[in-house]
Amino acid sequence: MAPALLPYSLRDDLARQGYARLASAQTWALLDVAPGAWADFARCWNDLGPDLYMADGGRYRRRRHAAFRCEGGKFTRKPHQPHFQSRDYNPLNGDVQRWFDPVADATVSNPVMQGVFTLCAEAFADSVASWHVETHQFRIETGKGETGRPTPEGLHRDGVDWVFVMLVERRNVREGETRIGAPDGMALGEFTLALPGDAVLIDDHRILHGVTEIHAVDPERPAWRDALVITFAAQ
C-alpha cells in the first residue's frame, strides 16, 4: 500500500506535547482501505481468549498478542513469545512472562493492520535502525457483576519508546475515557476514543496513559470496548 503520509500537525503535536490524536476520519483517510476491510478487521476481535493473568482476579479482559521486528519500515513477525512488562511499569501484572494466544495471520495481513503498521513506522521509526514491535488486540467487557477496566494498573507507562492506541469498537459502553499525564502524574488531557479509528500516538518516555472504567449503557445487553495497541521499543 502507499505510505501513510502523516499530516504535519500530527508530527508537530507528537514532538511538542508528547502525544498526538488522530480523529476517526483522519485515520480512515490515511489508511485508505475499503469499508469491507475494516469490517473484517473489527470482526477479528470476536475471537479473543481470556487474559488469565489478571492479578485483580478480573475476567473482563480478552486479548491476543504478536511480536515483530521493524527495520526500514518493513515488519517481520517474530516467533510467538510471552509479553513481559517489568513491575516498574506494571505494578499489578508486571514481572511475569504472560502468554497470550497469537494474533491470527488474517488479522496481520488485513489492510487496516498493514496501514497502521505503515503509519506507526512513519511516526515512530525514523531514528533507530531496528525496533521490537508488539501488537495487542484487547476486548474489555463489562456488564452485570463486573466492571471493565481497560487499564487496571491506572495511569502508566508501557516501558517502551512509543505507543499507538486505536479504538476498534465501543458496543453499548459509556465512559472509558483516555487520560494523559506527565511523568509526575499531573493531568495533561482527557478525551474519549469514541469512534472506530479514533487513535492516539504517545511518546512513552514523556507521557503516562490510562483509560477509566467502562460501564454498560444497557446492563441487560453485552457491552465491550475493543482496541488495538501497538508498541515500539528500540532494540
Ligand SMILES: [Fe+2]
Ligand atoms: Fe498501556
